Amino acid sequence: MSHEHVRGFVLREVALGEADRLIEILTAQKGLVTALARGSRRVKSPLLAATQMFALSDFTLFNYKGRTTIDAAELVEPFLRLREDLDRLVCAAHLAEVFHDLVRDDLSDDRMYVLWAYSCHAILSQPDPLLVVHVAQLKALSVSGFTPALDACQACRNPNLSTGWFDFQAHGFICQEDYRPAQGRDVLHLSAPALACLKHIILSPAERLFAFNVSDAVKQEVRTFSDRYLTAIMEKNYQRLSLLQDL
Numbered sequence: 001m002s003h004e005h006v007r008g009f010v011l012r013e014v015a016l017g018e019a020d021r022l023i024e025i026l027t028a029q030k031g032l033v034t035a036l037a038r039g040s041r042r043v044k045s046p047l048l049a050a051t052q053m054f055a056l057s058d059f060t061l062f063n064y065k066g067r068t069t070i071d072a073a074e075l076v077e078p079f080l081r082l083r084e085d086l087d088r089l090v091c092a093a094h095l096a097e098v099f100h101d102l103v104r105d106d107l108s109d110d111r112m113y114v115l116w117a118y119s120c121h122a123i124l125s126q127p128d129p130l131l132v133v134h135v136a137q138l139k140a141l142s143v144s145g146f147t148p149a150l151d152a153c154q155a156c157r158n159p160n161l162s163t164g165w166f167d168f169q170a171h172g173f174i175c176q177e178d179y180r181p182a183q184g185r186d187v188l189h190l191s192a193p194a195l196a197c198l199k200h201i202i203l204s205p206a207e208r209l210f211a212f213n214v215s216d217a218v219k220q221e222v223r224t225f226s227d228r229y230l231t232a233i234m235e236k237n238y239q240r241l242s243l244l245q246d247l
């Protein structure tokens with residue numbers, strides 16, 4: 001039996017039984033923590049607001065026989081504004097799913113926690129939340145060990161390329177000279193500014209990640225790349241963003 005204190009963001013909530021919630025918390029020190037919040041769906045529960053999706057809270061956890069329950073929780077920031085705008089809500093829900101799939105439960109590295117914090121603020125404050133999501137998920141993949149190899153051509157190893165093709169099956173970059181069109185290959189042409197923007201995303205710290213200005217055409221290239229790279233790496237089709245087209 002032990003008590004511990006963690007601060008974290010609620011990345012997922014599942015309703016259990018009559019009034020319980022099983023939540024997954026993204027923490028700085030322990031990666032993803034799964035904990036049961038008993039009675040937290042009751043209107044009068046002291047855990048109600050602090051265990052809601054997207055909330056940042058300080059939790060007192062009780063560990064017993066391999067299970068974790070929440071003894072107490074204090075809300076730090078509810079991120080309520082995420083719920084007021086449907087576009088931003090869909091974007092945040094999609095990004096939470098990606099983070100949930102990437103973060104391990106024994107991760108002692110705080111980079112994903114920091115990235116989530118900056119991404120949440122950017123989804124709320126930036127004019128194009130969909131672009132924020134695509135930039136953030138590419139960074140999350142990169143931080144998790146899935147950095148797209150954009151630094152040199154996979155065939156000739158030339159590192160000084162300004163444009164070329166990305167092959168999503170081989171997870172690598174190919175220069176114009178070595179590119180051979182083939183049927184069924186999942187490839188995308190990258191313009192010079194799009195390639196530069198992708199390199200910025202890979203190399204920037206979280207606090208400077210969203211501070212760039214590119215044309216609408218380049219934004220579209222970045223979104224397309226990020227979308228297809230996510231699907232190729234995770235081998236999963238994420239459905240939530242398709243809601244945006246229906247709104």
Ligand SMILES: [Zn+2]
Nearest residue numbers: 153156175178
């Ligand atoms: Zn080459």
